[in-house]
Amino acid sequence: MTLRKKARNKFVKHLGKQFRDDKTLLQVYSRDMAELPSTTKLLIRNIPDGIILPRNIKDIQQAYKVANETKVPLIPRSAGTSGFGGSIPYKKGVILDGKGLESDIIVEPFDQSVLVSPSMVFSELQRYLKMQGVSLCVFPSSYYSATLGGFIAHGGYGVGSAQYGGAIDQILAIEVVLPNVELVNYTEREDIELIVGSNGTLGLITKVQLKIKFDIPLKHRGCTFDSPKELEDGLKVLASINPYSIWILNPKHVAEMNDAFGFTLPNRYVVLISKEVSFEEEESDFHASFNQAIRDGGGQILDKRYTDKIWDIRYKTFTMIKDYQDFLVSELILPIEKSGKYLQKLASEFNGQLHFEGEVINNSHFSLLLFLYFDEKLTPLKKTIINLKLYKTVMKGKKVGGFPYSTGLWFSGYYSKIFGKEQYKRYKELKKKVDPKNISNPGKVISPRVRIFPLITFKFALKIASWLIR
């Protein structure tokens, strides 16, 4: 326990049993999906000093009040299913676990919206909505574990983004406890967009009103491409037929899928296109426009018997990890235009072992999830080195107009690349106003200073380190 006694007493006094700091629990909360190798311990003090499981807004306000008084960092956390480091402490502090919030759901079928707690897991909420004949519009790839709060704080995209956009486009209103304990309810896009992708640096989301839609069945078609350039050309055309989702798999990933799920997919770039179809004519139109797109864009049509099977494992591709001892993952956003060049280079990186899946997020961009699997358990040093190489690979995407998927800790300092300079300026103004002591999730979004060498930022340190690695 490193929390000063006075600070600890204050947390206990105001939060009671909702504050805990038993050693085991602190260890359990010290990570997200990407376990930190021990080599990073010098830079990142990821074991928290305490955990708060707030039940309501009052608990969150009390937590921020004490944190401001004692200058103890508060780290908002939800399901911890991403690997960007957004929900792990950078310089210790107390974790504010949003999963504790009550999860009432109010569905407004006529307004096509649902008012819900951010602690809800996507699959849980979707199950509930389906009972009412409605559905969410967009789902993250970690559908069975990600919460709404984490998805929003992360600035996520997902399955359905091609038609319905990213996290920002789903939100009609959002309620947040700001670090200055003020409870705000934002309904204007210019306010909401500051919360989306802020990784909890602007407080904890307490309620969100999301768009919903009727639960419309999906029809799937598939096609393959021989090269990254052909894929690029094909995606340009396919994105224009207004599909619900376009899922992209590289040949290495396809080979893994064949092994893991017993498929016999061709060893090429495979693309699965899904479209909401309410009636027969719509389905015919979809098939016609898909066939036309393939004729225009090149590529080969994939046998229909594959497509439903591929869709069935849409949220389960991580299953492929089970045959390996270790893995590393990273993610970026790429413009479709020029993506061929980058993907061509990817094919030769890491001895051709890199595999990926992508999801088109709008007419012009797609997100790319990169995987590396290993037959051996990596030593901390090796893991650090390969992670840095992977970081470098993501950064190379900038040359073709790409950018990191989210900031979190690992890509802190890239907010303006992701959201634009103007939004970054507004973000910083709000941050300064509502959190002058930088209490809420320090080290995220804006790159922090390196603890052992405060002259440089974390972002710069990573750049140097990845440059040194060959």
Add this chain to the structure above:
Amino acid sequence: MSWQVDVLEFAQKCVYCGYCSVCPTYKELKWENYHPRGIIDQIKLYFTEGTKDDLQKDVSKSLFEAIFACTMCKACENICIVDLPLLKIWEQVRQEAFKRGRWNPQLLSLYNKAKDTHNIYGLPAEERLSWAGMVGMNLARRTLKKAPLAYFVGCQASYSGKMIDIPASVVTILRKSKVPFTVLGNEEWCCGSPIFLAGGYSVGKTFAKHNLEQLKKLGVKRIVTACSGCYRAFKVVYPRILGEKWDIEVLHITELTKELLENKKLKIKNKISEKITFKDPCELVRHCGLSEPLRDVIEKIPNVRFEELPSNRDDALCCGGGGLLKLNNAELVKEVNDRLMTEIEFTEADIVTNGCPTCLDTIQYGAKQRGLEIEVIDVSELIKRLVEDKK
């Protein structure tokens, strides 16, 4: 796969995807140390040599507390994307808790009772068949007699007054179909399921050996039960601990009914006009993969009004009563059960049926708490109503 697994090796394979947040206990308690992936993290700390002493003490307290808050519903294992044998891991950690003397008094009491009297209630073996007398049945001609089929009644159905309709219904079904069968009577020992779930491997094994010996003496080839716990023990656990010696075919009453209907040995004679829903018991559907036979039977009911629960089959919600949770945290049982009751209420069914005495008990309690006007019955009771002669 053998009984023992390398707990630490498997724990290190966890990829922390968090899909196991479906855990009913975690959904209620919400602290990450109750999350299956959090338990896995604690296992790593507990079983790794070199964990500092002070942390080790804290870990064992936290880990054992979490492991006994588990309902053993297997939702975590079913959704695990890297196929970790989580149930075996949880059972093994419970065994470790037993070795370290970390069972709570109620659990220890159940264990001792079962060890001494061979039933979970600590009641005399002579009372095993007293239910028959209470419902006006005479099973003397059927007790410990040679027959190809044995009806394994189970502790709850044998001793608990609340469950008395279950054995009465099963016997009615068997008699109606004129299938020769036997019951073990005083020689029926607890199947061992609660003991295995508690982590008491060696005592459970003596029960398994005894039951097998009795069944073999009577020339039994098939065994039928209406208890999902017994079914799981015979189907999953006995083969693991007895190996090839366990060559008896295991049937749930729903499977046997389906077979009897298909062979025309049973006939559906009555309609059920009430709306029915079915709660898949975790031990049947997730532990043993059994979900369809009852649905097949229901399908055969003329003009049946049947509605599935929103979460059904592999996705079925836990009733909260599994994993001996009642002995460890009775309050948590109610909280877990509440989610299931919401789904049951949603269906607006008049009858909720299931194939597990523990589910029956917890659902009955939940319905009473909510003031629901719904009849909660075991599947054997439902089947009996379909096939019995009208009085």
